[in-house]
Amino acid sequence: MLSVTEVEKIILDLVKPLTDKEFIPLHEANNRILADNISSNFDFPYDDNSAMDGYAVKFQDVFMASEDSPVSLNIVEEIPAGYCPQKTILSGETARIFTGAILPLGADTIVIQENTQSEGCQVDIFTPPLKNDFVRYKGSFYRSGDFLLSSGSKLNPPEMAILATAQCLQVPVVRSPIIAILSTGDELITPDESMVKGKIIDSNQYLLASFIQQNGGIPLSLGIIPDNPVALENAITNALNKADWVISTGGVSVGDYDYVDEVLRKLGGKFHVKGVKMKPGKPLTVATFDQDKLYFGIPGNPVSTMVTCWRFLQTAMEKLSGRKNYRYPSIVKGITRNHLRSQGNRENYVWGNVKVVEGYYQFTLAQGSHNSGNLVNLQNINALAIIPVGTNLIEIGDDVDILLVNH
Numbered sequence: 037m038l039s040v041t042e043v044e045k046i047i048l049d050l051v052k053p054l055t056d057k058e059f060i061p062l063h064e065a066n067n068r069i070l071a072d073n074i075s076s077n078f079d080f081p082y083d084d085n086s087a088m089d090g091y092a093v094k095f096q097d098v099f100m101a102s103e104d105s106p107v108s109l110n111i112v113e114e115i116p117a118g119y120c121p122q123k124t125i126l127s128g129e130t131a132r133i134f135t136g137a138i139l140p141l142g143a144d145t146i147v148i149q150e151n152t153q154s155e156g157c158q159v160d161i162f163t164p165p166l167k168n169d170f171v172r173y174k175g176s177f178y179r180s181g182d183f184l185l186s187s188g189s190k191l192n193p194p195e196m197a198i199l200a201t202a203q204c205l206q207v208p209v210v211r212s213p214i215i216a217i218l219s220t221g222d223e224l225i226t227p228d229e230s231m232v233k234g235k236i237i238d239s240n241q242y243l244l245a246s247f248i249q250q251n252g253g254i255p256l257s258l259g260i261i262p263d264n265p266v267a268l269e270n271a272i273t274n275a276l277n278k279a280d281w282v283i284s285t286g287g288v289s290v291g292d293y294d295y296v297d298e299v300l301r302k303l304g305g306k307f308h309v310k311g312v313k314m315k316p317g318k319p320l321t322v323a324t325f326d327q328d329k330l331y332f333g334i335p336g337n338p339v340s341t342m343v344t345c346w347r348f349l350q351t352a353m354e355k356l357s358g359r360k361n362y363r364y365p366s367i368v369k370g371i372t373r374n375h376l377r378s379q380g381n382r383e384n385y386v387w388g389n390v391k392v393v394e395g396y397y398q399f400t401l402a403q404g405s406h407n408s409g410n411l412v413n414l415q416n417i418n419a420l421a422i423i424p425v426g427t428n429l430i431e432i433g434d435d436v437d438i439l440l441v442n443h
């Protein structure tokens with residue numbers, strides 16, 4: 037059976053990033069992936085300007101200034117931010133200037149106001165500046181026409197601000213992936229149905245929809261499919277037609293009612309993963325269909341579904357979404373504050389919380405039953421501790437790899 041890292045690689049190699057582009061208004065572009073390189077017609081800064089409140093001077097006039105013999109200059113103009121200077125500074129002159137205001141012609145240096153004393157139209161400079169102090173030069177941050185943002189960037193707060201600065205009002209973004217969700221199982225009912233003995237609520241549909249949305253996808257919830265090959269075949273065909281990827285839960289194990297693999301095979305699916313040496317989440321199926329469509333058949337236990345999403349699907353979805361620097365799971369080194377036990381035959385993921393204590397991650401197991409059917413104690417966790425294959429016990433205080441989730 038394949039290891040976790042082998043499966044991770046197989047999945048990522050199968051993922052073909054979307055390239056379809058759409059234009060959306062700037063205010064809707066947050067969290068999306070940029071589809072084109074963006075440049076601006078402006079230099080940044082637009083003009084030489086001042087980084088401080090103070091006085092715009094000729095360096096030649098003031099470099100000899102000292103506490104004992106200050107240099108006295110004539111204030112010929114006041115330039116607040118947003119105004120265009122009207123005068124050229126001549127020798128012996130200065131302009132009062134404020135942060136962000138355009139540097140007047142003739143001046144090359146800013147003296148900060150803390151090093152001056154003014155009275156009327158005169159200002160005394162007590163401390164010599166360095167040449168060009170506090171001048172932000174036109175184009176020193178960015179030259180018009182260069183690449184400002186590159187395609188494949190995720191639009192987070194800095195990128196949104198940069199797009200605004202570039203007056204990019206219609207943003208070219210990669211279209212969001214559509215991911216179909218199927219819940220398989222005769223035992224499943226929807227949350228609005230009355231409870232009947234033997235049934236359980238289809239929680240995976242909601243788990244997956246939330247996860248897909250969190251990762252920039254559009255979930256296409258296709259409901260509950262009974263454990264019946266014909267119904268499954270119809271549902272999977274429909275899902276493959278409508279979505280970029282399909283995720284189903286349940287029915288991929290070795291039970292008599294587990295029909296997913298059989299149906300995938302009948303529909304011409306090519307199998308790449310059939311089981312992973314991992315707990316929970318062992319009976320994972322990954323198959324492909326034409327046009328780069330991926331099918332993930334995930335075991336039905338809710339915790340298995342969640343762990344599979346965090347371990348494999350998050351990175352895969354980032355790559356699908358067109359993000360250039362898609363991120364691998366954040367696995368950090370820490371110590372455990374509980375004994376962590378495993379049968380040792382599979383890479384075991386146990387859930388809990390980390391906090392940073394004196395610079396070190398410390399992991400604590402979630403309270404309650406660590407059973408892959410127990411969704412309840414996944415709430416508010418932020419980490420999975422990983423017990424490697426071949427290890428049966430990690431003792432309190434020992435090192436452990438920790439996968440950070442929901443960060």
Ligand code: AMP
Nearest residue numbers: 219221238239240286287289335336337
């Ligand atoms: P299966 O993978 O079909 O063998 O299902 C494994 C376990 O997960 C069984 O206890 C199922 O009842 C449960 N299960 C399957 N699908 C879902 C679902 N959509 N929501 C919640 N639990 C499920």
Ligand code: MG
Nearest residue numbers: 220221286287
């Ligand atoms: Mg089932």
